[in-house]
Amino acid sequence: MTVLLSAVALGACRGENLFTLTGVVSGTEPLITLTSPAPGFSTFPGDSVLVLAEVTAQEGINTIAYTGEYADSVGGAAYAPETESGNGATFLRLNNYLNAVDGQVAGDVYVVVAVTDQAGQIVRDSVKVLITGN
Numbered sequence: 001m002t003v004l005l006s007a008v009a010l011g012a013c014r015g016e017n018l019f020t021l022t023g024v025v026s027g028t029e030p031l032i033t034l035t036s037p038a039p040g041f042s043t044f045p046g047d048s049v050l051v052l053a054e055v056t057a058q059e060g061i062n063t064i065a066y067t068g069e070y071a072d073s074v075g076g077a078a079y080a081p082e083t084e085s086g087n088g089a090t091f092l093r094l095n096n097y098l099n100a101v102d103g104q105v106a107g108d109v110y111v112v113v114a115v116t117d118q119a120g121q122i123v124r125d126s127v128k129v130l131i132t133g134n
Helices: 002-013
Strands: 031-036 049-056 061-070 077-085 091-098 107-117 122-131
Touching: 031 107, 031 122, 049 061, 049 107, 061 091, 077 091, 077 107
Parallel strands: none
Antiparallel strands: 031 049, 049 091, 061 077, 061 107, 107 122
16 A cells, blocks of 8 residues: 555656646637727717728638627627638638618627637637717
């Protein structure tokens, strides 16, 4: 019994953790740099919003999704959602206008860009903007 305990103690001293499982982190998920709209941007109901971003994906970009959802009690979509293909590119500069939904009202809105790579990894970046009253 003493020999077995010594082996466990010596194994642990070498930096081996005998009691936990190691997690796997790929480190290859896409990277999104959202440059427009800027935080604090404001616009009026019915106006579109320009979305600019750069996306890098080691595994290749499968799809890009754009949404604009109310952040407060209004709830729901403020901008019509859109999806486009990344065609497997490893780098893209995004330039897209999100169009206001019918009946858009004033409120805080999260503009979100979501990228799915060809390995199925999904990454999102967002910015909070304000739709002001008329």
